[in-house]
Amino acid sequence: MASPGKVPVISVRDLAVGFRDRMVLDHLSLDVRPGEILGLVGGSGSGKSVLLRTIIGLLPKQSGSIEVFGHDVDHVDDETHRALQRRCGILFQNGALYSSLTVMQNVQFPMREFLHLPEDLLDEIAATKLAMVGLSRLDANKLPSELSGGMTKRVAMARALALDPEVVFLDEPTSGLDPISAGDFDSLIRTLQQTLGLTVFMITHDLNSLHTVCDRIAVLADGKIVADGPLSAMLASEHPWVKSYFRGQRGRMLESSRQQSSG
Template identity: 50%
Template sequence: MSNNDPIIEIEGLYTRFGSHVIHENISLSVYRGEILALVGGSGSGKTTLLRQMLGLETPAQGSVKILGHSRYDCGLELSRSLRNRSGVLFQQGALFSALNVYDNIALPLRELHCLPEEMIRDLVMLKLGMVEVAAEHANKMPAELSGGMIKRVALARALALDPELLFLDEPTAGLDPALSESFVKLIQTLRQELTLTIIMVTHDLDTLAAISTRVAVLADQRLVASGKLADIIKIDHPFIKDFFLGERGRNALRNALTLP
């Protein structure tokens, strides 16, 4: 793949649960090195679309290609390879409660069945350092961690296999403003250092304005807009006006886009 080729290609995607339509004929491309923010109202299918890119759910119709390969029509070995080239941070962190911090991060490395434990130890400590978590926390259990620490440990686990793609589901949800700003800066730093492509579901306009390079808007079961934030807010659509240009939206975007 060249740098100009989409790293993710979604074509003609439909999602239905019984008679309920979530997505109708969605097509979207994600390009290497960008941070694409997926936004939409409750029930618009943002997280469902993220899960379809990850191969955790299958659409009723349409195709999803990841790194040039079909996400659904590939064998077990290729599917595992694609999974290992992607990292995911779920909304609540999704750490295994019975495993300590060290073992949560080590788990994807151990599942490779080819690395000695000494190398796994070094890699776990490296990933902890990347997300600015001190080594002294490695033996703590998830129940002993703050919300911000859980996010960082989950991010370290998502980065364990040095993925090309990073999926973030509401990465700053539940964090206070100071912790949210700190986490956003961490993502920015990691994206630059690791040349990541990031797909992020978020309703947090401060996060979106701070780090997204492009925005995709889901509404009315469709992809109603895709482009730079400054262009998105000019589109005449009820959800876009309410989400971006209501009082909360204008306050969040005023500094980013010099709104009046």
């Protein structure tokens, strides 16, 4: 669970990001607290992935500040920036595995970039990471084209965990998965978070994930965070998008199903 009294792992203030004449993030502010699973939700094209990519440095910002582990990323030297990168793991949407590399080589990729270890130790660490996400050594020599959607996401998660990060960014981790596989992956996220003490920043549109995995939910609309809190706060919100998403037909069906199963 999150620790509200502690310094945020990530602190975004008045962030503005745009492309040509379109403002995507309009002076957005958001904190990610240590030890929590934060679910970021919003409509298609609302800027969820833009926010994630800006935080990790893949997209430039126009104004505002981003602090990661208490460091303003605009005012750190190269050595500190590299150290901050090592403390973060990323699972991109659809896995983003390197198609020409095996499963083992994909997991080892960040290790080869940041660490100087002998091959046998790299193999041992990669095998351990694969075991953590429910894959075996038999899967290690497969190519991404030989994997199911669920296996692809698990390999991507193992790669995200390769450097023993403290915070993990997940971009739509259950998209494209059938309901059973999505539920299994949600359980994996929670188990890893509890076992490793991770902080998780998760973009998702999956109501099941928001209900079962997330400690806190932030809603992105009109370039800003328009709702922030537990699921109960989402259900009480009168913001039009939040209301339609969480209290619309899909939300009511999910809540009805949960009440029946608990009863």
